[in-house]
Amino acid sequence: MSRSSVLAVVLAVAALGLHLRGLGASALWQDEAETAVLAQRVLARGLPYVDDGRNLVSQNSGRDADARGLWSYSPWLALYAAAAGLGAFGTTAFAARLPFALCALGALFLLHRLSRRWSGSEGVAAGAVALTLASVPWLLHARQCRWYALGALAALYLWWAYEEFLAGRPRARLHLVLSSAALFHANFLVFFAVAGGVALHFLVVEARRRPPERADFRAGVALFFLLAPAMAYFRVFARADGTGGVPVSRLGNLRDLAWGLDAHVFPFLAAALAVWAARGRERLRRPLALLAGGAATLVLAPHFFFRYLVVFIPLASHVLAETGAFLGERRRWAPAVLVAAFAGTNLLSVGFWGGMRPFSKRDLADFAAELREAPADPLSAAGTLLAREAEPGELALVTYPDLSFMFHTPLRVVGGAQGDRPVRAGEVRWVVVRTEAEKASFPLDWSLYEPVPLGVPNGPWGNRPDPGLHVFRTRTDLPPAFIYRRR
Secondary structure (H helix, E strand, O other), rough: OHHHHHHHHHHHHHHHHHHHHHOOOOOOOOHHHHHHHHHHHHHHHHHOOOOOOOOOOOOOOOOOOOOEEEEOOOOOOHHHHHHHHHHHHHHHHHHHHHHHHHHHHHHHHHHHHHHHHHOOOOHHHHHHHHHHHOOHHHHHHOOOOHHHHHHHHHHHHHHHHHHHHOOOOOOHHHHHHHHHHHHHHHHHHHHHHHHHHHHHHHHHOOOOOOOOOOHHHOOOOOOHHHHHHHHHHHHOOOOOOOOHHHHHHHHHHHHHHHHHHHHHHHHHHHHHHHHHHHOOOHHHHHHHHHHHHHHHHHHHHHOOOHHHHHHHHHHHHHHHHHHHHHHHHOOOOHHHHHHHHHHHHHHOHHHHOOOOOOEEEEEHHHHHHHHHOOOHHHHHHHHHHHHHHOOOEEEEEOOOHHHHHHHOOOOOOOOOOOOOOHHHHHHHHEEEOOOHHHHOOOOOOOOHHEEEEEEEEEEOOOOOOOOOOOOOOOOOOOOOEEEEHHH
């Protein structure tokens, strides 16, 4: 077996383990549960209805649906992907997350092909995959029942289609249209960022060498008419300014984007090395430009969350691997030093030199600890208890995360951000509040309810993947968690 084949096997085994081990060990947090519960509605009725007569899916006071009661807040592709997992393997966290973990594995396969095409080097392609596998933000988001991995796969497909287009391949325009549609229906905000980066690169760099042809305009028109109904249905442009106002929102986006890139995706000193390397390595320029253009377009978004950067992590990994190869041609030890500095320290981050980040990174060790043993959390414990003791259809009031309890229990769940949903106090059998202060959310006679200990710390109530918010180990600094049961 050749050296490259051995490396490919090692990377494949590592990817399978990192993406699939313990995939169902933790309960679905609020946003994951939104996807999963709507996927259950897809299985039941073929379409994502927000209300099944028992539970209402909403995080915006009921404003997430159209007049027919169909989900209209975000695209549906992730809902159908989750439905495939639930239909095949049952109502479990593992089944809900599996389709997206498989999308992440597909994204790594496509990254390898694209990186090898850009670089002409099997070593750079393997390095790009390895660096992506070393990205804990990538691993956390790739294992979610959410659009993140699906969006990354579609983004890599779009970048590959763009390469086909520039090479003059006969079906390139078809691939551009299909990949764009897939990315839009994964997340339309990320679609505008990735497609915006591609369009910007073509107009600034490629259009002089290859002026647009009539067939290009036809493909663009076809894409517009393909996406126009969805743009209208999801009110894309009506929501373009968000809720914070254009100046404040964009300045906040710039700050948060810079923080996310420097800390977790492409540290700015590594970016400076890549820019320097691109001056002498032409094949590095296009992926670097696609990364810069796509990320910069996110500044124009109505709001920013780190999750929007996840699709760019594989591309950043390729740029870093190619930069390392360029440096290695001058100093053989340089690639190893670059990778060690990137994976194990914050030396390449401007934030470290500004005193905002520690020298060492602990996230890989933390992630390994979580794979060995998932942290105990009250959501999983409460879900297990209620699935065992509660009768189907009993009423539970939940401050947060109401959608998680809809997925993991047979209860009728009211609360969260569902809006006004009147209930009779005498019907309430269970109550979930995270703190004593949250009791004020429900005007109940609390003397009628007894606390039921869960035997775990009081947090987190759903383990978010966001950097700085994810919990890798069981919290020992919190009081015990309870839910309340009617006496």
